[in-house]
Amino acid sequence: MLILGSLVALILARVAAQLWLNALNVNEASRWASEAPSWLAGAIEEDRRRKSVDYTLARAKVSAFDIVYDAAILSVVVFSGLLPRLYSAITGTLGTSVWVSAAYVVVVGIVLSIPGLPLDAWVQFRLEERFGFNRTTVRLWIVDRIKGLVLGIVIGYPLLCVVLGLIQWTGRMWWLWGFVVMVAFQLVMLVLFPKVILPMFNKLEPLPDGSLKQRLIALAGRCGFQVSAIQVMDGSKRSTHSNAFFTGLGRFRRIVLFDTLIASMTEEQIEAVLAHEIGHSKKGHVIKGLILSILVTLVGFGVLGLLVERPWLYDAFGFAPGQVAPLLVLIGLTSGLATFWLTPLGNAISRKHEYEADAYARQAVGTPTPLVEALTRLAESNLSNLTPHPWYSGFYYSHPTWVERRAALLREGAVSRA
Ligand SMILES: [Zn+2]
Numbered sequence: 001m002l003i004l005g006s007l008v009a010l011i012l013a014r015v016a017a018q019l020w021l022n023a024l025n026v027n028e029a030s031r032w033a034s035e036a037p038s039w040l041a042g043a044i045e046e047d048r049r050r051k052s053v054d055y056t057l058a059r060a061k062v063s064a065f066d067i068v069y070d071a072a073i074l075s076v077v078v079f080s081g082l083l084p085r086l087y088s089a090i091t092g093t094l095g096t097s098v099w100v101s102a103a104y105v106v107v108v109g110i111v112l113s114i115p116g117l118p119l120d121a122w123v124q125f126r127l128e129e130r131f132g133f134n135r136t137t138v139r140l141w142i143v144d145r146i147k148g149l150v151l152g153i154v155i156g157y158p159l160l161c162v163v164l165g166l167i168q169w170t171g172r173m174w175w176l177w178g179f180v181v182m183v184a185f186q187l188v189m190l191v192l193f194p195k196v197i198l199p200m201f202n203k204l205e206p207l208p209d210g211s212l213k214q215r216l217i218a219l220a221g222r223c224g225f226q227v228s229a230i231q232v233m234d235g236s237k238r239s240t241h242s243n244a245f246f247t248g249l250g251r252f253r254r255i256v257l258f259d260t261l262i263a264s265m266t267e268e269q270i271e272a273v274l275a276h277e278i279g280h281s282k283k284g285h286v287i288k289g290l291i292l293s294i295l296v297t298l299v300g301f302g303v304l305g306l307l308v309e310r311p312w313l314y315d316a317f318g319f320a321p322g323q324v325a326p327l328l329v330l331i332g333l334t335s336g337l338a339t340f341w342l343t344p345l346g347n348a349i350s351r352k353h354e355y356e357a358d359a360y361a362r363q364a365v366g367t368p369t370p371l372v373e374a375l376t377r378l379a380e381s382n383l384s385n386l387t388p389h390p391w392y393s394g395f396y397y398s399h400p401t402w403v404e405r406r407a408a409l410l411r412e413g414a415v416s417r418a
């Protein structure tokens with residue numbers, strides 16, 4: 001009873017925090033609905049700015065609904081006894097081998113992905129459509145979901161078989177083996193993602209020869225940055241949101257530019273965006289990110305190792321002793337209730353890295369101007385919220401706001417020129 005009570009409290013605490021942050025953000029955006037704050041006046045096109053307020057408010061409504069909807073579904077799944085009942089039904093007919101247990105986890109995963117689909121579709125085809133972002137057709141949207149599902153099964157099922165097998169085969173220290181397997185898996189995915197998975201969803205083509213390519217290669221050379229390829233991705237097939245990123249590691253890494261980015265920016269601006277991406281690598285963010293993710297995986301498996309051995313936990317949720325698979329599903333579903341509170345910590349680290357990459361780009365290009373212009377373009381075209389509530393952005397934002405980044409870029413520019 002105590003455990004179930006604590007779980008209810010954790011669910012309610014998270015919903016309350018999420019709704020409250022959302023409400024703070026709505027108030028802050030509404031304040032500037034009709035008139036730009038003084039620090040924005042003239043810097044952003046006024047009709048884009050107003051539209052960004054509308055977009056922020058429309059998204060906030062969806063998010064409020066989503067928060068409550070998610071919590072409701074989580075509660076139903078956790079408290080209804082659905083998990084142990086489904087487990088008994090499946091193992092009753094197929095037996096209790098590792099293969100069957102892993103299949104059970106996959107089936108639960110598929111079933112639990114269904115309730116979110118209508119909302120996803122509504123966001124894509126109503127909300128994003130209304131603000132002119134959507135380029136996805138219904139057909140493409142469905143094909144994407146099916147591909148994601150097949151990929152999830154093809155990758156997830158064998159991985160689950162291994163982890164569940166380790167629990168049976170390696171005894172009490174299974175979690176350490178599980179950790180090793182998972183880290184190896186992450187490293188393989190780093191290499192496979194850009195080569196195999198990304199091309200399943202998007203067309204990637206080498207950046208054509210020309211002045212832009214020369215400029216970008218010259219920049220990489222100046223920065224002493226080795227890259228195996230600069231590619232253009234057809235992001236425009238789904239959305240007009242634009243972006244740039246790089247994937248892979250070491251000599252496998254490649255820069256990916258959205259076609260929407262290339263279409264909307266000057267060569268100087270794209271160069272500045274790439275310099276920012278190179279900055280992430282040069283400042284060691286990629287390696288730090290990898291180490292952090294390995295540590296998080298270790299802690300995660302350590303906690304799993306402890307929890308799997310607690311008989312009272314099985315009792316509390318109606319699982320028979322030794323029904324590890326449903327317990328793992330339950331822990332997977334509820335772990336977010338604890339890790340949610342660490343969100344601001346992870347984002348604070350990420351924002352620090354963004355400032356460092358911006359500073360690197362400013363130095364590599366020799367002036368802050370093109371990056372400031374590029375960020376302004378991105379903010380305008382993506383209708384970014386320019387005035388988030390500081391608590392909201394402090395909690396959820398992985399990047400500093402446009403105002404913060406511009407201020408830092410211009411400040412550092414002034415310091416180094418002095
Ligand atoms: Zn960045």
